[in-house]
Amino acid sequence: MALIESFCKQGNFLFRHRSYLPVILIFAGIGYYVYLHISHQYSYNAFYFIACFILSFIGLVIRAITIGYTPRNTSGRNTKKQVADTVNTSGMYSLVRHPLYLGNFLMWLGLALLTRCVGFVIIFMLVYWLYYERIMYAEEFFLREKFGQAYLNWANSVPSFLLLRFRWHSPGVCFSFRKVVKRESIGLFNLVLMFFIFQYIHEVMTNGGKWLKLSPWGKGWFIALVAIGVIHLAIRTIRKKTKLLEVDGR
Numbered sequence: 001m002a003l004i005e006s007f008c009k010q011g012n013f014l015f016r017h018r019s020y021l022p023v024i025l026i027f028a029g030i031g032y033y034v035y036l037h038i039s040h041q042y043s044y045n046a047f048y049f050i051a052c053f054i055l056s057f058i059g060l061v062i063r064a065i066t067i068g069y070t071p072r073n074t075s076g077r078n079t080k081k082q083v084a085d086t087v088n089t090s091g092m093y094s095l096v097r098h099p100l101y102l103g104n105f106l107m108w109l110g111l112a113l114l115t116r117c118v119g120f121v122i123i124f125m126l127v128y129w130l131y132y133e134r135i136m137y138a139e140e141f142f143l144r145e146k147f148g149q150a151y152l153n154w155a156n157s158v159p160s161f162l163l164l165r166f167r168w169h170s171p172g173v174c175f176s177f178r179k180v181v182k183r184e185s186i187g188l189f190n191l192v193l194m195f196f197i198f199q200y201i202h203e204v205m206t207n208g209g210k211w212l213k214l215s216p217w218g219k220g221w222f223i224a225l226v227a228i229g230v231i232h233l234a235i236r237t238i239r240k241k242t243k244l245l246e247v248d249g250r
Contacts, residue, residue, distance in 0.1 A: 012138045014131060021131050022108055025124060026194065032115055033198060037205035042116065044202055046217055052110040053195050059106030060187055064180045066092040066099040069171040087147050089154045094169035097140070097160045101132050105161075107191060114198050136160060181235055182245040189232040196221045 014021075036042040069091035092099035105128055112124040140160075143151045159165075203218045204211060214222060239245050 008138050008141045015135045015138055018131075018135060021128075022104075025108060025127065026111065029112055029115055029120070029124075030197065030201065032117065032120055033201060034205065036115065036117070037202065042202075044206070048116070049114065049195075049199070052113045054110075055113070056107045056110030056191055056195070059103040059108075059110070060184065060191060062092065062103035062106065063100055063187065064184050065175075066103065067183050068175040068177065068180045069173060087143060087151050087154060089158075090169040090171040093154075094158065094167060095165070096163055097155060097158050098132075098136050101136065102161055102163065105132075107187075111194055111198070176247050178245045178247050182239055185232045185235045189228050192221075192225050192228050196225045
């Protein structure tokens with residue numbers, strides 16, 4: 001099989017299973033985080049912890065801005081096959097060709113940085129690059145085959161992943177907050193959940209294994225997790241039982 005077909009086939013396979021990579025990386029990160037605590041090699045700093053969360057939250061914001069301006073059947077969470085009714089060239093897509101994957105990268109990078117280990121972070125970046133490079137290749141191959149020159153004109157003027165310039169082209173439509181709430185509430189919940197887990201592990205490992213004893217900092221993360229969890233469940237119920245979050249064409 002020629003490399004072009006091989007890369008495309010691998011990319012489509014990874015595209016269908018792209019939700020599993022973060023799970024594998026998170027388990028690896030948690031395992032290493034525990035090891036560092038057991039071996040007394042970890043130095044906790046609350047301000048560093050918050051800085052990592054802010055970096056991850058910026059990734060979520062990038063995802064939200066991207067999704068808030070895109071039309072239906074583009075930039076989706078679909079996993080069965082590639083879907084695109086049009087080529088997105090404005091909004092975040094005027095800055096990078098794969099803004100959702102850039103957002104994902106920053107979200108997971110913030111978590112990887114919690115280990116405070118340069119080696120682990122480098123491994124994470126390499127794995128992410130090798131994994132998503134194939135996915136991006138498959139997506140771009142699909143778009144090139146479907147939209148031809150229109151896609152090439154855009155791709156030739158916009159970087160694929162790194163935000164190297166800021167030339168924002170207005171999408172010409174209003175930002176859809178309802179679409180973002182519908183699509184990304186799960187992302188916010190998962191993000192806070194992951195940071196709470198890391199915080200909780202640190203506290204249990206440093207307070208003599210007392211599972212229910214939390215510092216004021218730990219209690220703050222727990223309250224945030226519960227509050228966002230309740231909001232997410234409410235949004236999920238609204239999404240399933242009503243059409244309040246539906247937006248025509250979006």
